[in-house]
Amino acid sequence: MPNNDSSTSSITESTSLLGSERGAKADPKAESWSDLKPYIWPLISSNIITVMAGLNDGTFGVMIPRLKEHYDISNSTVSLLFLFNAIGFFISGFLNGFIVKHIGQRATVYTASISLMIVYLFALTGQRFEIMLGLMVFQGGSISLLDAAVNVYTANVPMATLMLNILHANYGVGAMISPLVGTAFLVRNITWRAVYGFLAGAAFLNILSVMIGFSGTNMEQPNEHEIEDDDTDELPKARIAIPSHPIRNSVTLLSAGYILIYVGVEIIMGGWGYTFLTEGRHGDKEMMGHVTAGYWAGLAIGRLVLGYLAGRLGEKRTITALTITGGVVLIIFGYAESIVIDSIALVTIGFLIGPMFPTTISLVSQLLPRHIHATSIGFISAIGASGAAVLPYGAGLIADQYGILSIPLVCFVMLATMQLMWTFVPNPQTINI
Template sequence: MQETTSPSPTLRLPVGLAFFCFVLIGTNDGVNGVLLPSLNAFYAVGYAVLGLLFFVSSFGYFLSAISSGFLTQRLGLRGILLLGATAFLIGILPFGLKVPFVLLFPARLVFGLSVGLLETGLNIYITTRPRSTLILNYLHAFYGVGALIGPATATIILALQWGWNSVYLLLGGVDLLLLIGFGIFARPIQSARLEEKASTTENVLSVTLKLPVVWLITFFLLVYVGIEVSLGNWAYSFLLGSRHIAPFLAGWIVTGYWSGLTVGRFLLQNIAERLGLGTKGLIYLCICLVGVSLALIWLIPLEFIAIIALFLIGFGLGPIYPLTIDITPKLVPAHLGASAIGVLVSVSIIGLAVFPWLAGVLAQFVGIWTLLPYSLILTLVMLVLWRVLVVAASDSSKL
């Protein structure tokens, strides 16, 4: 169970900046789906080519996250956050300025780097704070808030006929405020230190990758991301094609899934602390809730079951990612915590790409109904990996 002491007042503003940053990242992800048709119409390149932009962005994210241990040693957390916010601005402005399409590829690479730096840096920062488990849940919940705000913001701007690029200019302006905030108020972030320092000659990443516990946590998170994104991407198609639910209602049911994810991150850790439930027990409970809810939708083809169960799936999935990030520095030597978090965050990108693709292959060649048994099998794999991790951890009381 985590400490019950609250952060001192001098730390509240930096934590608020972290929340603000995750709202911005979530908002950016949320606007993409709404703006894709406008981008396609303006550049006339086709969705297949547009999709390459996301591949480039993911590659940039991977590079930044995997090198976070090295960058943390060289720049410190304040330097990483300032670099990330600056790169965000550099990566998003070309979209706002409607530059030639070929220039969007390096811009998107820089943008992916920026998001990886910001997410990894802030995850590392929060893990050093009192009551880190609770705050990490809030941090990732604010990403969900941004993801819900994004589509509405883009839709309103398009309806006002301000131009699709105005959305990116708005995001760039908000990021500029964030950059100024980090520049002025990031002193407490800079003072956040892990308990031990590595030798400057040590290859931190190499040492981290040799730890079996890091690979266990990484594979666990990889599968988690696969479940979350596969359901998020394909649930709408499942509700239409397998349950024959009206498009409008199906859209709201999927919104309920993402809302459940956000609400779960805000509420479940608080409830667990009040009940004296530790991270180990909470993750077991969350995985079981996801599995039971998936089975309900699969076996009982009723609309109200889909509405309730998809919300509960999101609710159960919500805390798992931040809880996993939080326990990582506790299971490795202190000076390797930043590098371990970087490995987790970067490899999760693979799960984001591979598992939804496999779900799509099954949907095309077998049927969209396969989404639920597919997700249920992944949930069982996640449960097994969590059990192995609990047994293998040298000090499972930290879970």
Template sequence: MGAMELDILSSPNGMNASVQSLSRLNRVYNQNDSNHGGITQIPDLQKAPQNAVESSLEYDLGSGDKAISHHKGREYIQLAALYWCMFLAGWNDGSTGPLLPRIQEVYNVGYIIVSLIFVFACVGFISGACLNVPFSEKLGFGKTIVLGSFLQQTAYALQAPQLPFPVFVMSFTINGIGLALQDAQSNGFVASLKDHAETKMGLLHATYGAGALCAPLVATQFAQMEHWSFHYLVSLSVATINTIVQIAVFRFKTQDDCLVEIGQEPGEKGTSEHSHFRQIMSLKSVHLLAVFILVYVGVEVTVGGWIVTFIQTVRGGGSKSGYISAGFFGGLMIGRIVLLWVNQKIGERRVLYLYSALAIGLEIVIWLVPSLIGDGVAIAIVGMLLGPMYPITMNHTGRILPRWLLTGSIGWIAGFGQAGSAVLPFMTGALASKFGIKSLQPLLVSMMAFMTILWAFVPGAPRKTD
């Protein structure tokens, strides 16, 4: 090939001219081929680059579809493991109410002494909330969540043999630490997801409601048996399955590594020189949300824990009253799924005021209208209205707090908030000792009103943090 030919082909215009010439030559050969039948058709060189690009795109798209499908499948497995973890948390909280009268009978203790169960659990929750931040930094997500599950196994192993009352109540501290660690890690992980996080958070807490629904059905049966404490053997089995699942799915990996497995980039990192714990403690919104969750969880566990005693004592319900607790937690589960569209339609921040007002109205009905059936129905509806509040709060936390502080912040909020499951039930026991269990309803109404006021002070927009 001569120098002039090389110059022509090296320029874009020259290349186009050459391709056009070859294309014309192709048409001439085609004519000869039709007339004489002996010339082979030359491929259309104008279309060759385009065909190559299209083939490459089709290959890339096919590979991309396979990668997306793999990531989605892996994400579903991870979510299923976390859902089982929250099922166990609900199972734990739903077990106490039906067993409470039997615990009083077996250990011969009154309202205040039996309420020490909630106090020791409170110590565990707060301890777990404080430990979660350093554990998350040093051990990582996978190891911390397995440690929490193992602590729950230990607690149930101590509760099942019906050991002396001091040992029995102390085991609730171990249980509280385990629950706080798992609660923090599960909520922090789901809040970090970028696609449909609100729906996934709602489903996460719906499985909590499912566990809290199933537990009273089983605990009510054990409460009538001689070996009532064997209920905790069932709990031990559920916790053992949970530990195995967490190890198999997350394999002690960090949260960032687990997110990469589902095709999501790790979250942004902070630039502050201060420790994560110090940064978290400096955020006013974290403390407001923590107090809100404390009151919310306190109301939820107080209803689930003491409503059976209220129905039996004040409304004359029989030994089957434990099923009313199941109705409350069933409503809790249903509300977290069925009301998702209402949350999206009205807006999560605004809809919480509506749910609070309706729940307060129904609690006043339970307080003032002496109807066993009516109270049972109203309690279930209260559960449905309270149900969405916890996931709404966690979603809001994910919107207003920095990503690099999210897991630690949610850990503190959830762990500190779980203290409400001890403070309010203990207050209920103390008031019941002095005024009778009928004091339950006015306490719940006042706490729900306080909770609604607190929500008004929670910031609606994110705060900039280094």
């Protein structure tokens, strides 16, 4: 650990994206809060970025009814916003490694942050629906690049599992704030465009945070040949072979698929869940906006509480237990006609599924060598996060065809698919060294 009086250059080295202080098999029990001192400002900025991402994703739910009314469109048509958002996620997911290689990780974060604010400023003007669809591509792409960057950085600092859960808990905080702000605007008949004004202001503060937090921080991936021997010593003997291209790695592909479905469940429940409660169960719009905020609060608390337990009790068994329990609560959510029970169930689902994303990223960082973390975790985050767009679009089509009450069944099938995939993810605790 660097001395507090170290020069700027040594501080920069110590806060490197994939610095030598933390290996793929670093012992979390040997790390302490004092080890995080050189990483404080980049971590603060990373957490603000995830709050921004949460603000972005949490907005859709309360805006769906107003957008349908403004543009006079159906559930399936408004779902195109999710689809075009997904296109941006997919493009960024495949180009993330290329972009980072050519302009650097820090420049990528700067560019994506500025792009996001520009998107909100255009949306603030209330463009035609076709133009809004185009803006969604850039919005999804920007969020994808930011999400990938902060996940890669945080996965490689001391106490990474806890830091990842805090990072993703703050996503839940942002997603909790958005429904409250959006509902406050909409119930007072303030135009939906004001929500984008709020997001543009938040995006500006995010840019300032990025400029301060990542100033002087070396976020670049180390050269593979510089650490190849070190990786060889750290990796378990039974670890899977790493192909020439890290995206073709089975752990990378399996984890990306798992996270894609997970984020789909997360956003469907947080987005269409509001429509389910207001249109399907005829709940009060303002109160259901608060329930939606409670769902995101549950997500944030779950990532802190259950994420900590996952690190202590074992990631594999903890996530399995949470998935099964979440499935049971989803059944209650779908069949109970009481608005009170449904509201409690929605918040509970958020609490149970909360730690799944950060726990998976932590697991991957233990399974894969450091020199492919930037590409692999970046790909998982970007492609996985596209589930926030493409799967809610599909859910909208199903809701249009079979009714909004079909949403819980859709999420139940997705959870079951996740559990099936989870059984094939290796457990680093059982790999022989």
